[in-house]
Amino acid sequence: MTREIRSWLSDMDGVLVHEGTALPGAAEFVTALRDAERPFLVLTNNSIFTPRDLAARLRTSGLDVPEHAIWTSALATAQFLTDQMPGGSAYTIGEAGLTTALYEAGYTLTSSSPDFVVLGETRTYSFEAITQAIRLIQGGARFIATNPDVTGPSADGDLPATGAVAAMISAATGRQPYFVGKPNPVMMRSALNRIGAHSETTVMVGDRMDTDVVAGIEAGLHTVLVLSGSTRREDVERFPFRPSEITDSVADLVARV
Incomplete structure (x- = not known):
């Protein structure tokens, strides 16, 4: 160097x-x-886990990384949204890593006329939740996604990830998301x-x-x-x-x- x-x-x-x-x-x-x-x-x-969750997982692997030294796409997304619209509202598809980050950033999580639809990683994508996201975006909500990865790893092979689900929502709405990660x-x-x-x-x-x-x-x-x-x-x-x-x-x- x-x-x-x-x-x-x-x-x-x-x-x-x-x-x-x-x-x-x-x-x-x-x-x-x-x-x-x-x-x-x-x-x-990965936006599924909170920094605390990831720190615990890393410790199990033998790596002593404090939670304050972990930065996820969920945290970056929460920071981005706070910079764009402090105290806004969002409809989220995701797990604790994303919802906790948005909540701690002062965002209201709602399905009633949200400012943003925020798509993150989850292992339980719901047809009903995706349908709701599509209708909210069609109604004017801005479309944000935590990261563009189309697949994620697992012990049994690749899993569909945020980018793949975002493509489905985009096909239905004609709106492309802004990927933060x-x-x-x-x-x-x-x-x-x-x-x-x-x-x-x-x-x-x-x-x-x-x-x-x-x-x-x-x-x-x-x-x-x-x-x-x-x-x-x-x-x-x-x-x-x-x-x-x-x-x-x-x-x-x-x-x-």
């Missing part, structure tokens, strides 16, 4: 953990960040603001070119692609942009914290 690095942003799945198991070097990487008192955040597009730089800027970091002195570590790396590039960060997740080295050539560097895993970054 040629820049002076003071702060770190890291994706979670594929960088620190995989299906509930810590990846090689992840525990040492987190410990190094905490021991050096480096400002850092663990980022995830990665790769939108909005999520990256909100993360930087949360830890008081500057883009010139911050690294983004991720395992996906189409979300982590491009988001870091567009936010002006130094980007590190790790090969411990979904992207292989040969995949990089398919993209019209490149990370600042490529490494096997976060184990290679421990000594550089």
